[in-house]
Amino acid sequence: MSNGGIWKTFAEYDRRYVYLALFIVVIGPLLSPIGVPISVSPSTRQYYEVINAVGEGDIVFFTLNTEFSGYNEIQSGIIASMRVFIENGAKIVIAVGHPEATSIPSMIFQDLNKELTENEYVYGEDYISLGYIFPNEAAVAALAEDFQGTVSQDWLGVPTAGTFLDEVKTWKDIDFISDYTTGLATTHVMNHFALRGTPMAVNCIGVMIPSSMNYLDTGVYLALLNSMRGGAELEYLTGHPASGLTAMDAFTFGHYMLIGFIVIGNLGYLMYTRKQTYGRGRKKQ
Amino acid sequence: MTTLIEYSIVAVGSFLAFCMFSTLYGKGNPLYSLAEESYLGFGTGLSIVMNVTYIWKTGILNIMAGDWVLIFAVVLGIMILFRVNSTYSYISRIPIAIVLGAQFGLSLRTIIFSGFIQQIQSVIQPLFSGGTQMLIYNWTIALCVLFMLTFFFYTTEFEGLLKTSSTFGEYLLYASFGAIFAQTFMGRLGLFIGFMQSYTVPSWEKPFLVGSLLLVFGIVYAMDKAGILEKFTPED
Numbered sequence: 149m150s151n152g153g154i155w156k157t158f159a160e161y162d163r164r165y166v167y168l169a170l171f172i173v174v175i176g177p178l179l180s181p182i183g184v185p186i187s188v189s190p191s192t193r194q195y196y197e198v199i200n201a202v203g204e205g206d207i208v209f210f211t212l213n214t215e216f217s218g219y220n221e222i223q224s225g226i227i228a229s230m231r232v233f234i235e236n237g238a239k240i241v242i243a244v245g246h247p248e249a250t251s252i253p254s255m256i257f258q259d260l261n262k263e264l265t266e267n268e269y270v271y272g273e274d275y276i277s278l279g280y281i282f283p284n285e286a287a288v289a290a291l292a293e294d295f296q297g298t299v300s301q302d303w304l305g306v307p308t309a310g311t312f313l314d315e316v317k318t319w320k321d322i323d324f325i326s327d328y329t330t331g332l333a334t335t336h337v338m339n340h341f342a343l344r345g346t347p348m349a350v351n352c353i354g355v356m357i358p359s360s361m362n363y364l365d366t367g368v369y370l371a372l373l374n375s376m377r378g379g380a381e382l383e384y385l386t387g388h389p390a391s392g393l394t395a396m397d398a399f400t401f402g403h404y405m406l407i408g409f410i411v412i413g414n415l416g417y418l419m420y421t422r423k424q425t426y427g428r429g430r431k432k433q
Numbered sequence: 434m435t436t437l438i439e440y441s442i443v444a445v446g447s448f449l450a451f452c453m454f455s456t457l458y459g460k461g462n463p464l465y466s467l468a469e470e471s472y473l474g475f476g477t478g479l480s481i482v483m484n485v486t487y488i489w490k491t492g493i494l495n496i497m498a499g500d501w502v503l504i505f506a507v508v509l510g511i512m513i514l515f516r517v518n519s520t521y522s523y524i525s526r527i528p529i530a531i532v533l534g535a536q537f538g539l540s541l542r543t544i545i546f547s548g549f550i551q552q553i554q555s556v557i558q559p560l561f562s563g564g565t566q567m568l569i570y571n572w573t574i575a576l577c578v579l580f581m582l583t584f585f586f587y588t589t590e591f592e593g594l595l596k597t598s599s600t601f602g603e604y605l606l607y608a609s610f611g612a613i614f615a616q617t618f619m620g621r622l623g624l625f626i627g628f629m630q631s632y633t634v635p636s637w638e639k640p641f642l643v644g645s646l647l648l649v650f651g652i653v654y655a656m657d658k659a660g661i662l663e664k665f666t667p668e669d
Contacts, residue, residue, distance in 0.1 A: 175629060247480045285536060289539050305490070366554045366555045
């Protein structure tokens, strides 16, 4: 223990202990899940109602405005939402807004292979992957004005002519936008599609929730799914427990750990500074 | 049946990921440098390939299909490359100016809505209709906005009611910063857990996760204790 006693130790603990504790509380529950119960928030119920209202034959623009790191956080929401669209019989156009994300659509379809087979989904007829098509705002604006003039091939270079994308000429022909985002081109998609009237729902990472709430309040977003927590709640609502619900143990313990360190650090600081002041006062007397 | 290539991908991926995490040890180390430089190299390579593919798909193919106006875009793109030559770098200013102009033109048309009107509109809520819970929410939003706005009156001396309002607004700002910090922590924790989860499902990946963790931090700790960490760490 240091010379300042236990309070000084609490006030000035090495931050590496925080990292070590975080590794333990995260990896432990992931290796051996406990099953901490969760509740479903009103915002997730609203999100579920909105995406569940998408009907058979509706064209859904499924936009992944995320890097690979961000995908790990919102993966549960992406998979759960895609499952709802497939079960509802929507036609899905999937596009990405970052070069890193190009392989994500394949991973999603691999995870949902059973649902695709059960609902007799055929690539080109019912769903199509366009790959990386959002390098900047000009590209998104061009897509909204002239979809086919901007994109004529899927991500593998196969022409999209002859697929259901023949029906999509401008933003008006998109029935619903389901956006999954760490930022990137979401604002552009909102500006050039949602603000014109295309219904849009968003699943964003945690740091974006405060800045995204404004668009929910004003009705630009019909619904907002919050981070991994929202994804877990959606898994619970749809009755398909998966990675999101499994992660909630680590999520819960991680937050308890942070609260614990904040309390310890502040208590240590408060007591140590009080001790110093009190000690000086006694010397003067 | 898991193939050798799948094992290799998981082994290399988890090892390099924990090399990245080794920065949390608090000292520069060669494993972190290896992972960092690898990521930058692979990331840059991937970006180049994807962007060239994008130009091919949306530009070159459409030109070959008869959309000749796109030739101007390709020429402007080539002009940007003159930036690397000090003698002719001025040529690159033309396409950069056009790109910036077009970008501002597009943004100005839309940002007025998403960045200004929608932001204000979101705090204008009905104060005398709706359920009790909604009324509490709406009054809270309205009052907090008023208090916090007074904090930003820089040209007026704070006295009396204005000073009280400003002080209260200041504390409300602290509370909102705390909420944003909490959201940020939740987001970062979500990223971390999501990443860790990608190495715990399916379950055969778990030994690679734990093995990489122990291996990387074991190597870094041993090098540190042996006093050779700095010697083998490349300079920035």
